[in-house]
Amino acid sequence: MPGTWAIIVAAGRGSRLGTEIPKQYLRLGKHSILTHTLKKFLEHPLIDKILVVIHPDDNQLFQDSCPDYLDKVLLEQGGKTRQISVRNGLKALAVHTPDCVLIHDAARPFVSADVISILASTAQGGKACIAATPVVDSLKSASETEDSIKVKKSIKRDGLWHAQTPQAFPFTIIQKAHQSVSDQENHTDDAAIAETCGIDITLVPSDRNNIKITTTEDLRLAEVMIASSITKRSIMESRTGLGYDVHCFEAGDHVTLCGVDIPHTRKLKGHSDADVGLHALTDALLGALCEGDIGTHFPPSDPQWKDAMSDQFLAFAKNRVTKRSGKIIHVDVTLICEKPKIGPHREAMVARMAEILDISPSRVSIKATTSEKLGFTGREEGIAAQAVATIQIPAED
Ligand SMILES: Nc1ccn([C@@H]2O[C@H](COP(=O)(O)OP(=O)(O)OP(=O)(O)O)[C@@H](O)[C@H]2O)c(=O)n1
Numbered sequence: 001m002p003g004t005w006a007i008i009v010a011a012g013r014g015s016r017l018g019t020e021i022p023k024q025y026l027r028l029g030k031h032s033i034l035t036h037t038l039k040k041f042l043e044h045p046l047i048d049k050i051l052v053v054i055h056p057d058d059n060q061l062f063q064d065s066c067p068d069y070l071d072k073v074l075l076e077q078g079g080k081t082r083q084i085s086v087r088n089g090l091k092a093l094a095v096h097t098p099d100c101v102l103i104h105d106a107a108r109p110f111v112s113a114d115v116i117s118i119l120a121s122t123a124q125g126g127k128a129c130i131a132a133t134p135v136v137d138s139l140k141s142a143s144e145t146e147d148s149i150k151v152k153k154s155i156k157r158d159g160l161w162h163a164q165t166p167q168a169f170p171f172t173i174i175q176k177a178h179q180s181v182s183d184q185e186n187h188t189d190d191a192a193i194a195e196t197c198g199i200d201i202t203l204v205p206s207d208r209n210n211i212k213i214t215t216t217e218d219l220r221l222a223e224v225m226i227a228s229s230i231t232k233r234s235i236m237e238s239r240t241g242l243g244y245d246v247h248c249f250e251a252g253d254h255v256t257l258c259g260v261d262i263p264h265t266r267k268l269k270g271h272s273d274a275d276v277g278l279h280a281l282t283d284a285l286l287g288a289l290c291e292g293d294i295g296t297h298f299p300p301s302d303p304q305w306k307d308a309m310s311d312q313f314l315a316f317a318k319n320r321v322t323k324r325s326g327k328i329i330h331v332d333v334t335l336i337c338e339k340p341k342i343g344p345h346r347e348a349m350v351a352r353m354a355e356i357l358d359i360s361p362s363r364v365s366i367k368a369t370t371s372e373k374l375g376f377t378g379r380e381e382g383i384a385a386q387a388v389a390t391i392q393i394p395a396e397d
């Protein structure tokens with residue numbers, strides 16, 4: 001598959017950290033370090049596909065640490081050095097003919113979506129580029145003896161940068177460069193390998209949150225960063241969206257409401273499964289995002305949505321929130337009907353909606369009311385639903 005790929009190198013042993021399991025599989029907050037890193041790329045709109053390079057001994061660790069991602073990424077085996085691991089990854093990618101590739105350390109879970117965007121679009125434009133930060137401390141070269149470390153000389157820091165990852169390249173350029181260096185050279189990054197081939201490399205100013213977790217101090221810092229969410233993120237803003245939907249009854253034996261099949265004397269008529277509750281909520285989420293409505297994305301005129309289950313519409317809206325680095329805070333659905341009675345099914349509906357939205361059931365509310373036998377719902381001609389969704393997404397300027 002052409003397009004923009006990411007190679008995440010995760011085959012190192014983490015010897016400087018010295019933990020029992022390699023550092024990329026350690027837990028940081030709710031997830032492993034590798035999972036945090038993978039999420040950044042999986043959720044990024046400019047990244048089409050991901051290959052993860054892991055150590056041959058780590059298959060089980062990978063499966064245990066990233067269970068949600070097993071079918072979402074390709075795997076390749078790493079080698080003794082980072083250089084060999086990247087080369088193995090590039091070799092495995094060649095059959096997919098990618099246009100460009102972003103190479104990234106699993107040990108850098110705090111890379112920002114903005115930096116990935118700039119690197120991906122620069123590489124898509126045909127240029128090699130790397131994330132980097134300017135050196136801010138004074139620099140010394142030193143000589144080390146058994147009992148002391150002494151300054152040899154001060155070094156001007158002007159024009160010096162710390163190289164980070166991702167490092168992004170048009171695919172064939174970096175593949176050829178990697179093939180042209182020997183294992184003995186053992187370059188510590190891909191830009192150094194590209195440099196040996198005379199390739200121009202653009203520096204993309206990154207941020208100092210994009211640390212590589214190398215030592216115990218780094219791990220402690222990473223724990224604090226996760227705990228207090230001080231990674232570079234835009235200020236979040238709250239948004240509310242409103243949804244409303246109606247479906248009429250026709251002959252049948254059950255209705256599908258909020259993802260749950262309920263036996264009834266009639267069914268709801270619709271192009272899809274006519275789940276008014278999920279349709280209203282899908283519209284509420286799309287409304288909060290200002291991204292149109294359910295019909296914009298799933299036109300009733302399109303035969304592929306005939307008899308479709310509405311959970312996929314809601315999952316789509318939820319993924320749009322995630323793609324924009326947002327979070328669903330709370331959803332509230334009101335079903336308006338005389339029958340069927342909603343109370344006995346409320347718990348199952350809450351559980352199903354929480355599952356589709358991947359949020360806690362404590363953030364999902366379902367209410368029901370009759371319309372006192374007034375109007376079309378009162379005459380039992382159909383069911384109406386209202387929904388409100390509250391989300392947080394990065395603030396727009
Ligand atoms: N043979 C190797 C060595 C490193 N890496 C990966 O390259 C990244 C950067 O390397 P580094 O931080 O040096 O990781 P380790 O090699 O694991 O650490 P150490 O040098 O302390 O053993 C890490 O995500 C690491 O998993 C790799 O895929 N294959």
Ligand SMILES: C[C@](O)(CO)[C@H](O)COP(=O)(O)O
Pocket residue numbers: 082105163164165188189190212214
């Ligand atoms: C590629 C890299 O992350 C750039 O800073 C770094 O060089 C790799 O880590 P290592 O410690 O040099 O192996």
